[in-house]
Amino acid sequence: MVFKKRLDYGFNAFSVSNVPRAPRSIRKRDRTKRVVEDSRICAFELLASLAGKLLEEGGSSASSDASAGHDHVSVGKDVKLETRYDDKPLKTECVEHISCDASVVTSDWNTENSDSSKEPKHSEDNAILEPTLTKAPPVCSEQINEYLKYTIQKCNVGYGSFPGNLDGCSPNSGELCDGISENGVKREVETNNYPTMDPLEVSMTFPAPINSDRDVKLPSRSDSVLNASFSRHRNDIKLGSRDDDDKFSRFNKLSNRFKVSRPATCIEDRRIRKLLTSKYWKAAPKLKDFEDSQADGGIKALHRKRKTYYDKCQYDTLYKRRKFFDRSSIVTSDGRIGSENVSNSPEKVTNENENKCPSVAMSHGACEIASLLTGHQASHKSDGSHVKLSIKSFRIPELYIEVPETATVGSLKRTVMEAVTALLGGRIRVGVLLQGKKVRDDSRTLLQTGISSKDDLDALGFTLEPGPVIAPPPICSKEPPLKLPCGSAPQILTSSLVVTPALDTGIPDATPDPPLLTNSAKSVDSYYEHVSSQTDMLTDQNLSESRALVPVPAMNVEALAVVPVNQKIRKSELAQRRTRRPFSVSEVEALVQAVEELGTGRWRDVKLRAFENADHRTYVDLKDKWKTLVHTAKISPQQRRGEPVPQELLDRVMAAHAYWSQHQTKQQGKHHPGTLRITDSEADRIGVVVAIPTITM
DNA sequence: GTTAGGG
DNA sequence: CCCTAAC
Known part of the structure; x- marks a missing residue:
């Protein structure tokens, strides 16, 4: 059960358009892939079975079948990935935790807590639904953690073949706890002390990590990211299997390598083809390719000076995202998700909370997010009649990532980063799910909507959706950048998108390895690029000529900030596209x-x-x-x-x-x-x- | 660096 | 406009 939930929670929420997908053939080959596809459906069951097995086995994580019938994931590979990624511990964790947490949490609840109400939805949705937020599950026992871990692993395997790190999973258990109680939240916070965590990250982290116990290792950021993505995505992401160079290269080219597994196969294929087509791939098929591809994917910057590809990717991404969202929404209704965690204190929710979103000046969507964040804070501080929410994770669309075994960790990180970036790149808004249904009326108060401190917040979930095209504010160059110190995190976070943080954490870490990008400094650049890319897109759509003017949603900015490295490349390239100058x-x-x-x-x-x-x-x-x-x-x-x-x-x-x-x-x-x-x-x-x-x- | 075409 | 293959 638990497992399933995990899957669900995986970031389904994001519909990352970018999810890169490996060629189908490859997919078939990879068990992970297989798992992913098939397993989705059965994921829960599989997970459950796996969990049971795991329990029985006691620890060997290795071969649990994620999907009973479907695929089994080979843990080994996945694991490898995980380990590889470990390079960066903290941040990644956050991400992972998030993803893992969500799923885990849910599962935990279901299984142990037997909260049928909350979980069920998830389980069904499983894979995909967007459980944006995980609820705080009541129980956080070590056992659970174990389960989670297993499940995660399994899930990963099955789905994406991610190796989910146990750690990440474990955190989840913690998250569960957190989610459940305010205490839990606190814990998370405390646990989050990871050095690097950005506020955002922290928030993200909440859910999972903490825990206890887990100590564990913090998965490297990259790992975490991967895991998270995997888990969230249902495992679309396939790590590790490296198949053919060609395939890899294809992936890379896919531009994003990320694929949204479900939705956009066709599209993805197209992209992939294009990508594959690119010289780069040809030139450097394997690891190099992979890396290049990433770079490319990010932007193709290297090869192409222009951003064309990049833009395309983004477009694709957007497109995909939308699809995801669409789906997710659907799913949601069905299954629901929810993962939000709500730790709610029993207070009444009022608009006030929304209003609180302090600083959010951005787009409406942004506000929502902020509110969520605030929710965390609130939970800590608590206010009388406020609904306290702790968002453990947002669902994001599935990310499908395939990486050759021979790929370097750095390349993997980059890949993940790109995927995440792609997701973030677009405008994102937060969606609220209550009882699995989307709450569309923004004007209603929480009470009116049925969200009160008294109520079960379990039914409350948040999703990240592609936002409407908003009038983006002019790009502010560097302001957003980024990362907030842990301490201040909350406030800052509020302003920034929640999602971002998670992404950030994951991304940055991931990127480091690659020579291409470097760090924070770059992050800014990347940010810009990102923006520019977006702008370009916008411009293209709008036919506006000047890019410079292209506005970028605040949210995006933040997100961008989060995603630094890869983006950078992109930007440079993207930015290059000449402005359109019709012939007189x-x-x-x-x-x-x-x-x-x-x-x-x-x-x-x-x-x-x-x-x-x-x-x-x-x-x-x-x-x-x-x-x-x-x-x-x-x-x-x-x-x-x-x-x-x-x-x-x-x-x-x-x-x-x-x-x-x-x-x-x-x-x-x-x-x-x-x-x-x-x-x-x-x-x-x-x-x-x-x-x-x-x-x- | 140009051309010629596809995207 | 971009990107490439061919020259």
Whole structure:
């Protein structure tokens, strides 16, 4: 049972569009993969069975089958991953904890506590639902922890083949406790003392880690991240199996390597193809590829200076995200999730709480998040009639990650980071689930909504959803950056997205290894990039020209801050995309004139002749413009967009196109402008080899 | 570095 | 506009 829950909680909430997916073939191969897919459904059962086995076995984690029927995960590999990732302990943990916690918690509850009410939903949802928040489970016994661990492992295996770290899991148990009681929360906080934790992280961490006991090892951040993602994602993420280089490379290319396992297979495939296509992959198939890919994925920065790919990725990501969300929402309703933990003190909830969200100035969504955070604080401090919530985790969409065994830990970290980043990259908003149903009316008070300190907050869950496009505030460059000191965390956190923190923790850690990115400093950059990328996206969508102006949601910013490293690369690359500068009629005329004279195979000459002073018009641009002009001339005026091009020019375009199509560009000498005429060109076509001279008249 | 095309 | 393959 427990296990299942875990799965559910996994970050389903995020729909990371980016979840990279390994090629299907690969997936099949990897047991983890298999597990993931199949196991989702059965995950709970499997988990339960596994848990039972584990209990019986006592500790060997190794081969528990995550999915009874489906797959079994080979713990070994997964484990390996975990260990590898361990590099960074603390932060990752947070993430992991979160993810793990959530699931774990739930499971725990269910099983031990037998809270059918809360858990059931999860279990069904299992995999996916977004249990954004885990409730605080009442029990946090060591046993549970063990269970959790097992489950986690199993889950991981099954699902993503993640190796979930036991630790991470264990934390969960702690989380459960936390979630359950305020004390628990406190604990988390205390436990969270991890050195690095950012406020956000801390908040995230809450749930899990702490515990006791667990001491355990803090999984390296990266690990945690991975685990978290895995667990959350239902295991979409597949770590470890490294299959073919090619495949890897593909993944990388996928841009994101992340895939949302469910939803977007098709899309993902496409992406993957593209990614795969990229040179990079070809060049460095294996580990290198992987890394590169990550880099690429992040942005392809390395290879492509431009962000094109990056953008695409993001778009994809967004797209995917949306899908996830959609799903998740659905799921939610069904199963629900909830994971929020609520430790609620019995007080009444009122709008006030919402209002409290202090600082949230951002978007509405942001506010919600903040409130959540505040909830934590509140729980600690407690207020009279406030609903105290402790959010252990947010669900995020599944992240599907495949990494070759030969991949380096650093690459894995990067990959995870990218996935997370991708998720965060988009605008995120928090969704509130009550009894598995989305609470859409933001104006209602908590009491009105049925959320009161007296009530069972178990039914309350939070999800991260793709936010509507909000008018983003102008990018503030560096402000957001980031990371808050642990102590201050709460307040700061409030302002920042909850999710982010978790991500941050995970990400940064993950990234470090890779040479590509470095640290915090970069984080800022990455942040920027991120923003820019987003902006680009926005611009593209909106057709706005200037990127610089592109606003970025505060949330994003924060999130970005969190995600630093990979992003950086992206940004640089992304940022590069040139702003769109539609050709003016005069430019079109100059182009037409030049082409009439020079033909269509001498773009450099065209450039020199007609656009020598237009630095922003490259010969490639001119070639492309000609291409579009020809197309425009062929379509009906109704189908044309943008500034209308005089028909006269279009006629000339057609004439020149026809003419030059019949003649090799070579010969042309110079034509006097205007000399070329349709009739002439047509006449030429007929077969007569008309030399330029003829045209010239 | 250019061209030519696909995306 | 971007990205690539071919030259």
